[in-house]
Amino acid sequence: MRSEIVWMIVGMGLVTYIPRMLPFVLFKGKELPPFIQGVLKNVPYATLGALIFPAIIFIQKDDIWYGILGAAAAFIAAFLGANVIVVVLGSIAVLALYSYLL
Amino acid sequence: MADLALGKESSDFKKGLQAGISIGIGYFPIALTFGLLAKTSGLSIYETVLMSLIVFAGASQYISLSLIAYGTGIFEIILTTFIVNIRHFLMSTSLNEKCEEDQLISKLIYSFGITDETFSVVATKEGTASTGFLFGVISVSYTSWVVFSGVGHLIGANLPQTLQDSMAVALYAMFIGLLVPSMKNNVKVIVLAVFGAIFNSIFTIGHIMAQGWSIVTATLLSAILIESAEVIKAKYRGAGHEK
Numbered sequence: 001m002r003s004e005i006v007w008m009i010v011g012m013g014l015v016t017y018i019p020r021m022l023p024f025v026l027f028k029g030k031e032l033p034p035f036i037q038g039v040l041k042n043v044p045y046a047t048l049g050a051l052i053f054p055a056i057i058f059i060q061k062d063d064i065w066y067g068i069l070g071a072a073a074a075f076i077a078a079f080l081g082a083n084v085i086v087v088v089l090g091s092i093a094v095l096a097l098y099s100y101l102l
Numbered sequence: 103m104a105d106l107a108l109g110k111e112s113s114d115f116k117k118g119l120q121a122g123i124s125i126g127i128g129y130f131p132i133a134l135t136f137g138l139l140a141k142t143s144g145l146s147i148y149e150t151v152l153m154s155l156i157v158f159a160g161a162s163q164y165i166s167l168s169l170i171a172y173g174t175g176i177f178e179i180i181l182t183t184f185i186v187n188i189r190h191f192l193m194s195t196s197l198n199e200k201c202e203e204d205q206l207i208s209k210l211i212y213s214f215g216i217t218d219e220t221f222s223v224v225a226t227k228e229g230t231a232s233t234g235f236l237f238g239v240i241s242v243s244y245t246s247w248v249v250f251s252g253v254g255h256l257i258g259a260n261l262p263q264t265l266q267d268s269m270a271v272a273l274y275a276m277f278i279g280l281l282v283p284s285m286k287n288n289v290k291v292i293v294l295a296v297f298g299a300i301f302n303s304i305f306t307i308g309h310i311m312a313q314g315w316s317i318v319t320a321t322l323l324s325a326i327l328i329e330s331a332e333v334i335k336a337k338y339r340g341a342g343h344e345k
Contacts, residue, residue, distance in 0.1 A: 016162065085124045
Protein backbone atom coordinates (compact mmCIF):
# COMPACT_ATOMS: atom_id res chain seq x y z
CA MET A 1 0.00 0.00 0.00
CA ARG A 2 1.28 3.44 -0.89
CA SER A 3 1.70 5.60 2.19
CA GLU A 4 0.13 8.72 0.65
CA ILE A 5 -3.03 6.74 -0.16
CA VAL A 6 -3.12 5.35 3.37
CA TRP A 7 -2.79 8.87 4.82
CA MET A 8 -5.54 10.09 2.53
CA ILE A 9 -7.82 7.26 3.69
CA VAL A 10 -7.04 7.95 7.36
CA GLY A 11 -7.79 11.64 6.82
CA MET A 12 -11.05 10.85 5.03
CA GLY A 13 -11.96 8.48 7.84
CA LEU A 14 -11.31 11.10 10.52
CA VAL A 15 -13.32 13.90 8.89
CA THR A 16 -16.17 11.43 8.32
CA TYR A 17 -16.13 10.00 11.84
CA ILE A 18 -15.94 13.30 13.73
CA PRO A 19 -19.32 14.71 12.56
CA ARG A 20 -20.91 11.29 13.20
CA MET A 21 -19.55 11.00 16.72
CA LEU A 22 -19.49 14.58 18.03
CA PRO A 23 -23.24 15.03 18.75
CA PHE A 24 -23.20 12.00 21.07
CA VAL A 25 -20.41 13.63 23.08
CA LEU A 26 -21.61 17.25 22.91
CA PHE A 27 -25.30 16.82 23.65
CA LYS A 28 -26.61 14.81 26.54
CA GLY A 29 -29.98 14.54 24.78
CA LYS A 30 -33.39 15.42 26.19
CA GLU A 31 -31.92 18.56 27.76
CA LEU A 32 -32.10 20.71 24.67
CA PRO A 33 -34.80 23.40 24.46
CA PRO A 34 -38.20 21.98 23.42
CA PHE A 35 -38.14 23.83 20.09
CA ILE A 36 -34.78 22.27 19.14
CA GLN A 37 -36.02 18.84 20.24
CA GLY A 38 -39.06 19.34 18.01
CA VAL A 39 -36.85 20.28 15.06
CA LEU A 40 -34.65 17.22 15.65
CA LYS A 41 -37.72 14.97 15.70
CA ASN A 42 -38.67 16.43 12.31
CA VAL A 43 -35.22 15.80 10.82
CA PRO A 44 -35.70 12.14 9.78
CA TYR A 45 -38.76 12.82 7.62
CA ALA A 46 -37.33 15.97 6.05
CA THR A 47 -34.07 14.10 5.35
CA LEU A 48 -35.88 11.18 3.76
CA GLY A 49 -37.72 13.56 1.42
CA ALA A 50 -34.40 15.16 0.46
CA LEU A 51 -32.59 11.82 0.09
CA ILE A 52 -35.28 10.48 -2.26
CA PHE A 53 -35.84 13.58 -4.42
CA PRO A 54 -34.55 14.55 -6.87
CA ALA A 55 -31.98 11.70 -6.91
CA ILE A 56 -34.43 8.87 -7.64
CA ILE A 57 -35.66 10.62 -10.79
CA PHE A 58 -32.14 10.60 -12.21
CA ILE A 59 -31.00 7.04 -11.51
CA GLN A 60 -31.06 6.53 -15.28
CA LYS A 61 -29.74 9.77 -16.78
CA ASP A 62 -31.11 9.32 -20.30
CA ASP A 63 -34.53 7.94 -19.35
CA ILE A 64 -36.34 9.97 -16.72
CA TRP A 65 -39.33 7.57 -16.79
CA TYR A 66 -37.10 4.84 -15.44
CA GLY A 67 -36.69 6.63 -12.13
CA ILE A 68 -40.31 7.76 -12.03
CA LEU A 69 -41.49 4.19 -12.60
CA GLY A 70 -39.16 2.91 -9.85
CA ALA A 71 -40.41 5.59 -7.45
CA ALA A 72 -44.05 4.84 -8.29
CA ALA A 73 -43.55 1.10 -7.79
CA ALA A 74 -41.92 1.68 -4.41
CA PHE A 75 -44.61 4.15 -3.28
CA ILE A 76 -47.45 1.82 -4.27
CA ALA A 77 -45.87 -1.23 -2.63
CA ALA A 78 -45.15 0.72 0.55
CA PHE A 79 -48.61 2.27 0.60
CA LEU A 80 -50.18 -1.18 0.34
CA GLY A 81 -48.31 -2.04 3.51
CA ALA A 82 -45.49 -4.14 2.09
CA ASN A 83 -42.44 -4.80 4.23
CA VAL A 84 -39.35 -2.69 3.37
CA ILE A 85 -37.49 -5.63 1.82
CA VAL A 86 -40.52 -6.41 -0.37
CA VAL A 87 -40.63 -2.75 -1.43
CA VAL A 88 -36.93 -2.91 -2.39
CA LEU A 89 -37.10 -6.23 -4.25
CA GLY A 90 -40.45 -5.29 -5.86
CA SER A 91 -39.14 -2.07 -7.37
CA ILE A 92 -35.99 -3.83 -8.60
CA ALA A 93 -38.22 -6.44 -10.25
CA VAL A 94 -40.49 -3.83 -11.87
CA LEU A 95 -37.49 -1.99 -13.34
CA ALA A 96 -35.79 -5.22 -14.48
CA LEU A 97 -39.00 -6.14 -16.30
CA TYR A 98 -39.23 -2.63 -17.79
CA SER A 99 -35.68 -2.76 -19.20
CA TYR A 100 -36.26 -6.33 -20.41
CA LEU A 101 -39.41 -5.33 -22.31
CA LEU A 102 -37.83 -2.20 -23.76
CA MET B 103 -31.45 -10.61 35.81
CA ALA B 104 -28.17 -10.53 33.94
CA ASP B 105 -29.50 -13.32 31.75
CA LEU B 106 -32.65 -11.39 31.06
CA ALA B 107 -30.76 -8.26 30.09
CA LEU B 108 -28.47 -10.29 27.88
CA GLY B 109 -31.48 -11.93 26.23
CA LYS B 110 -33.00 -8.55 25.45
CA GLU B 111 -29.71 -7.28 24.04
CA SER B 112 -29.36 -10.24 21.72
CA SER B 113 -32.97 -10.16 20.52
CA ASP B 114 -32.64 -6.44 19.82
CA PHE B 115 -29.46 -7.23 17.95
CA LYS B 116 -31.34 -9.79 15.86
CA LYS B 117 -34.11 -7.31 15.14
CA GLY B 118 -31.43 -4.87 14.05
CA LEU B 119 -29.88 -7.48 11.75
CA GLN B 120 -33.28 -8.08 10.13
CA ALA B 121 -33.99 -4.37 9.76
CA GLY B 122 -30.55 -3.94 8.19
CA ILE B 123 -31.03 -6.56 5.47
CA SER B 124 -32.56 -4.10 3.00
CA ILE B 125 -29.48 -1.90 3.47
CA GLY B 126 -27.25 -4.92 2.87
CA ILE B 127 -29.10 -5.58 -0.40
CA GLY B 128 -28.99 -1.92 -1.36
CA TYR B 129 -25.24 -1.61 -0.71
CA PHE B 130 -24.44 -4.71 -2.77
CA PRO B 131 -24.50 -3.11 -6.26
CA ILE B 132 -23.01 0.19 -5.05
CA ALA B 133 -20.12 -1.45 -3.20
CA LEU B 134 -19.46 -3.80 -6.13
CA THR B 135 -19.27 -0.85 -8.51
CA PHE B 136 -17.09 1.05 -6.05
CA GLY B 137 -14.63 -1.87 -5.99
CA LEU B 138 -14.55 -1.97 -9.76
CA LEU B 139 -14.07 1.79 -10.13
CA ALA B 140 -11.38 1.77 -7.45
CA LYS B 141 -9.51 -0.81 -9.50
CA THR B 142 -9.78 1.26 -12.67
CA SER B 143 -8.67 4.33 -10.69
CA GLY B 144 -5.51 2.48 -9.77
CA LEU B 145 -6.18 1.55 -6.14
CA SER B 146 -4.95 -1.87 -5.01
CA ILE B 147 -7.42 -4.29 -3.43
CA TYR B 148 -5.94 -3.58 0.01
CA GLU B 149 -6.33 0.18 -0.45
CA THR B 150 -9.89 -0.31 -1.69
CA VAL B 151 -10.93 -2.49 1.24
CA LEU B 152 -9.07 -0.23 3.69
CA MET B 153 -11.03 2.77 2.44
CA SER B 154 -14.36 0.97 2.86
CA LEU B 155 -13.26 -0.24 6.31
CA ILE B 156 -12.15 3.16 7.57
CA VAL B 157 -14.41 5.65 5.78
CA PHE B 158 -17.68 3.72 5.30
CA ALA B 159 -19.43 6.49 3.36
CA GLY B 160 -20.47 5.71 -0.19
CA ALA B 161 -20.83 9.09 -1.85
CA SER B 162 -17.54 10.50 -0.59
CA GLN B 163 -15.65 7.32 -1.50
CA TYR B 164 -16.93 7.60 -5.07
CA ILE B 165 -15.98 11.26 -5.21
CA SER B 166 -12.49 10.53 -3.90
CA LEU B 167 -11.98 8.11 -6.80
CA SER B 168 -12.79 10.71 -9.41
CA LEU B 169 -10.55 13.20 -7.58
CA ILE B 170 -7.69 10.67 -7.51
CA ALA B 171 -8.21 10.15 -11.23
CA TYR B 172 -8.03 13.94 -11.76
CA GLY B 173 -4.80 14.02 -9.77
CA THR B 174 -6.28 16.23 -7.04
CA GLY B 175 -4.21 16.77 -3.90
CA ILE B 176 -4.81 14.78 -0.72
CA PHE B 177 -5.82 17.84 1.31
CA GLU B 178 -8.52 18.76 -1.19
CA ILE B 179 -9.85 15.21 -1.24
CA ILE B 180 -10.09 15.18 2.57
CA LEU B 181 -11.78 18.59 2.62
CA THR B 182 -14.31 17.47 0.00
CA THR B 183 -15.01 14.33 2.04
CA PHE B 184 -15.66 16.50 5.09
CA ILE B 185 -18.13 18.70 3.22
CA VAL B 186 -19.93 15.74 1.64
CA ASN B 187 -20.31 14.03 5.03
CA ILE B 188 -21.15 17.01 7.24
CA ARG B 189 -24.85 16.05 7.04
CA HIS B 190 -24.13 13.14 9.39
CA PHE B 191 -23.71 15.69 12.17
CA LEU B 192 -27.37 16.54 11.86
CA MET B 193 -28.36 12.88 11.68
CA SER B 194 -26.35 11.98 14.79
CA THR B 195 -27.82 14.93 16.69
CA SER B 196 -31.30 13.71 15.81
CA LEU B 197 -30.49 10.07 16.68
CA ASN B 198 -28.96 11.10 19.99
CA GLU B 199 -32.49 12.04 21.09
CA LYS B 200 -33.85 8.67 20.09
CA CYS B 201 -31.23 6.22 21.30
CA GLU B 202 -31.42 4.67 24.73
CA GLU B 203 -29.07 5.97 27.41
CA ASP B 204 -25.88 3.93 27.38
CA GLN B 205 -22.18 4.19 28.14
CA LEU B 206 -20.33 6.68 26.00
CA ILE B 207 -18.07 3.96 24.64
CA SER B 208 -21.00 2.17 22.94
CA LYS B 209 -22.08 5.44 21.38
CA LEU B 210 -18.53 6.17 20.23
CA ILE B 211 -18.50 2.79 18.48
CA TYR B 212 -21.90 2.79 16.84
CA SER B 213 -21.70 6.42 15.77
CA PHE B 214 -19.02 5.26 13.31
CA GLY B 215 -21.74 3.33 11.48
CA ILE B 216 -24.18 6.18 10.93
CA THR B 217 -24.87 6.57 7.22
CA ASP B 218 -27.89 7.95 5.37
CA GLU B 219 -29.27 4.42 5.27
CA THR B 220 -28.60 3.20 8.82
CA PHE B 221 -29.85 6.56 10.11
CA SER B 222 -33.09 6.20 8.15
CA VAL B 223 -33.76 2.69 9.42
CA VAL B 224 -33.06 3.59 13.06
CA ALA B 225 -34.84 6.96 12.99
CA THR B 226 -38.08 5.55 11.55
CA LYS B 227 -38.20 2.69 14.06
CA GLU B 228 -41.02 3.08 16.54
CA GLY B 229 -40.07 4.01 20.09
CA THR B 230 -36.57 4.19 21.50
CA ALA B 231 -33.70 2.58 19.64
CA SER B 232 -31.58 0.30 21.80
CA THR B 233 -27.84 -0.12 21.49
CA GLY B 234 -28.33 -3.75 20.43
CA PHE B 235 -30.64 -2.70 17.60
CA LEU B 236 -28.12 -0.13 16.34
CA PHE B 237 -25.29 -2.65 16.38
CA GLY B 238 -27.48 -5.10 14.47
CA VAL B 239 -28.40 -2.66 11.70
CA ILE B 240 -24.83 -1.43 11.39
CA SER B 241 -23.23 -4.91 11.34
CA VAL B 242 -25.21 -6.02 8.27
CA SER B 243 -24.65 -2.73 6.47
CA TYR B 244 -20.93 -2.49 7.23
CA THR B 245 -20.26 -6.12 6.32
CA SER B 246 -22.08 -5.78 3.02
CA TRP B 247 -20.22 -2.55 2.20
CA VAL B 248 -16.73 -3.83 3.03
CA VAL B 249 -17.09 -7.34 1.61
CA PHE B 250 -18.65 -6.29 -1.69
CA SER B 251 -16.13 -3.47 -2.19
CA GLY B 252 -13.45 -6.16 -2.09
CA VAL B 253 -15.44 -8.54 -4.29
CA GLY B 254 -16.01 -5.78 -6.86
CA HIS B 255 -12.25 -5.16 -7.07
CA LEU B 256 -11.49 -8.86 -7.17
CA ILE B 257 -13.87 -9.94 -9.93
CA GLY B 258 -13.29 -6.63 -11.71
CA ALA B 259 -16.52 -6.94 -13.65
CA ASN B 260 -19.94 -5.47 -13.35
CA LEU B 261 -23.23 -7.19 -12.89
CA PRO B 262 -25.21 -7.55 -16.13
CA GLN B 263 -26.16 -4.01 -17.21
CA THR B 264 -29.94 -4.46 -16.86
CA LEU B 265 -29.62 -5.90 -13.36
CA GLN B 266 -27.18 -3.19 -12.34
CA ASP B 267 -29.52 -0.51 -13.67
CA SER B 268 -32.54 -1.87 -11.88
CA MET B 269 -30.62 -2.37 -8.64
CA ALA B 270 -29.73 1.33 -8.64
CA VAL B 271 -33.23 1.95 -7.33
CA ALA B 272 -32.70 -0.24 -4.24
CA LEU B 273 -31.66 2.36 -1.66
CA TYR B 274 -34.22 4.91 -2.81
CA ALA B 275 -36.93 2.25 -2.70
CA MET B 276 -35.79 1.50 0.84
CA PHE B 277 -36.08 5.17 1.83
CA ILE B 278 -39.62 5.17 0.40
CA GLY B 279 -40.44 1.94 2.22
CA LEU B 280 -39.31 3.55 5.49
CA LEU B 281 -41.04 6.87 4.91
CA VAL B 282 -44.49 5.85 3.66
CA PRO B 283 -45.75 4.01 6.77
CA SER B 284 -45.05 7.13 8.85
CA MET B 285 -46.83 9.29 6.27
CA LYS B 286 -50.14 7.47 6.65
CA ASN B 287 -52.51 9.55 8.77
CA ASN B 288 -49.77 12.01 9.59
CA VAL B 289 -49.98 15.27 7.67
CA LYS B 290 -46.94 16.68 9.47
CA VAL B 291 -44.70 13.87 8.19
CA ILE B 292 -46.03 14.34 4.65
CA VAL B 293 -45.39 18.10 4.73
CA LEU B 294 -41.89 17.60 6.19
CA ALA B 295 -40.91 15.12 3.48
CA VAL B 296 -42.44 17.16 0.66
CA PHE B 297 -40.68 20.35 1.80
CA GLY B 298 -37.37 18.49 2.19
CA ALA B 299 -37.79 17.09 -1.31
CA ILE B 300 -38.75 20.43 -2.88
CA PHE B 301 -35.93 22.41 -1.24
CA ASN B 302 -33.35 19.81 -2.16
CA SER B 303 -34.62 19.66 -5.75
CA ILE B 304 -34.39 23.43 -6.09
CA PHE B 305 -30.87 23.51 -4.61
CA THR B 306 -29.45 20.65 -6.68
CA ILE B 307 -31.24 21.09 -10.01
CA GLY B 308 -30.68 24.85 -9.81
CA HIS B 309 -26.97 24.18 -8.98
CA ILE B 310 -27.36 26.52 -6.01
CA MET B 311 -25.15 24.42 -3.73
CA ALA B 312 -23.12 21.23 -3.69
CA GLN B 313 -25.03 18.08 -2.74
CA GLY B 314 -23.35 17.78 0.64
CA TRP B 315 -24.73 21.14 1.76
CA SER B 316 -27.94 20.83 -0.16
CA ILE B 317 -29.33 17.90 1.86
CA VAL B 318 -28.41 19.53 5.18
CA THR B 319 -29.90 22.89 4.23
CA ALA B 320 -33.09 21.39 2.77
CA THR B 321 -33.56 19.22 5.87
CA LEU B 322 -32.99 22.08 8.31
CA LEU B 323 -35.21 24.52 6.41
CA SER B 324 -38.06 22.03 6.27
CA ALA B 325 -37.69 20.88 9.88
CA ILE B 326 -37.45 24.44 11.29
CA LEU B 327 -40.23 25.90 9.11
CA ILE B 328 -42.71 23.20 10.06
CA GLU B 329 -41.79 23.29 13.73
CA SER B 330 -42.24 27.09 13.75
CA ALA B 331 -45.59 26.74 12.00
CA GLU B 332 -46.70 24.31 14.70
CA VAL B 333 -45.58 26.58 17.52
CA ILE B 334 -47.39 29.56 15.98
CA LYS B 335 -50.52 27.49 15.41
CA ALA B 336 -50.45 26.30 19.02
CA LYS B 337 -50.13 29.90 20.25
CA TYR B 338 -53.10 31.05 18.16
CA ARG B 339 -55.25 28.32 19.56
CA GLY B 340 -54.57 29.73 23.00
CA ALA B 341 -53.35 28.11 26.15
CA GLY B 342 -56.66 26.33 26.86
CA HIS B 343 -56.20 23.71 24.18
CA GLU B 344 -53.85 20.82 24.66
CA LYS B 345 -52.66 19.18 21.46
